[in-house]
Amino acid sequence: MEELYTLEREVGRGSYGVVFEGHMAKTGQRVAIKRLPCSNPECIELYLQELWAMRATAMNHVNVIALHSCLLQTGPRTLKPLNPGKVPQRLVESVLKGRVAGAAQSQEGDDAQRGSSPAPGLQDRTNSLQGKTKSSASDSTTPHRPQNRVRKRPAPREEEEPQTPTHCLALWLVMEYCDGGDLNRYLLSRPPDCTRNRSVVGQLCSAVAFLHSLGITHRDLKPDNVLVCVTPGGPVVKVADFGLSKMSEGPVDGELTRQHYSSTCGSDFYMAPEVWGGLTYTAQADIFSLGVMFWAVLERITFLEEGAKQEQLGAYVCRGRWLMPLGEALWENANLQLCIPTKFKRASPLPPPPGAAMSTLLLNMLASDPEARPLADQLETRVSAALKEDAR
The missing domain is CATH 1.10.510.10 (Transferase(Phosphotransferase) domain 1)
Incomplete structure (x- = not known):
């Protein structure tokens, strides 16, 4: 498959995925590329909710992040664009059944979940992964919040109509790049x-x-x-x-x-x-x-x-x-x-x-x-x- 994007550096890492700065191979346009490993139903549900919401906005508002495309990684060396309006049936099935549908127990699946190498269509130039740049040290008078009180709660499961059956190891969301950080x-x-x-x-x-x-x-x-x-x-x-x-x-x-x-x-x-x-x-x-x-x-x-x-x-x-x-x-x-x-x-x-x-x-x-x-x-x-x- 013709190379689509180049990964330049990691700019963010969270509980659910990794965000890279990259650019489109043909135009050179800078983009943010988020890799979401489909390793468990809870994560998959969040990814599908994000995908549905971003598709609904359809790049129609300047103050809402724009989604350029979504790519399916179906193996360590297999990557293909997801057609607009389509949702992989296996991902929906994973959410509904509470287990990853069709998950391979092979080394191929393990490598894909670890993200050890990019699939065709993504050229990796990230020699050393870097996290988000931290802001300057805080004032000593800044009030503190005890860490053990911080909670983030997952959303409940909701059924959606399955469509194209595709075994997916990861979703790659290609979005507009924001150079000012959060x-x-x-x-x-x-x-x-x-x-x-x-x-x-x-x-x-x-x-x-x-x-x-x-x-x-x-x-x-x-x-x-x-x-x-x-x-x-x-x-x-x-x-x-x-x-x-x-x-x-x-x-x-x-x-x-x-x-x-x-x-x-x-x-x-x-x-x-x-x-x-x-x-x-x-x-x-x-x-x-x-x-x-x-x-x-x-x-x-x-x-x-x-x-x-x-x-x-x-x-x-x-x-x-x-x-x-x-x-x-x-x-x-x-x-x-x-x-x-x-x-x-x-x-x-x-x-x-x-x-x-x-x-x-x-x-x-x-x-x-x-x-x-x-x-x-x-x-x-x-x-x-x-x-x-x-x-x-």
């Missing part, structure tokens, strides 16, 4: 800039409104899952990582009944109270996550996980010497009064705190009652109006 790295490596912060907030509003209009609930919005492209006109943010996302048949905003979910999933500091409490929830949980992010971005509020070296943007409640996520605190006490602007120590240097109008909107986004939060299709207008009012 939102934590980008913002915290630079001095505070009110114009930049407001631009980031506005772009995220637009992205989530677009996703909700397609019936996509992200369910894991956080700065780590927002990537940044550096342009002469300023940063362009891209919502990414749709592994925990869910899709409904219609828009999740408006007069129609919204899809309810029951699985507790997401990342501690950005989860809504109803998710913390194990209740059914809707896309309004995404609005709460945005509220946490917006508060942290506008005031530059950070915390540091125990044992970690990189600060993270996120708002919280202090409980003695420990930090408590806002959603957890509000689940325990729905009448808790949040102090916006915050009175706690923020990361230095400090930007001006949000004004009265924006503070009120943030409180609305962080309401204990999901129905009291603004809908995504209203949010961009309300954020713009609040920022203008505070600027007078």
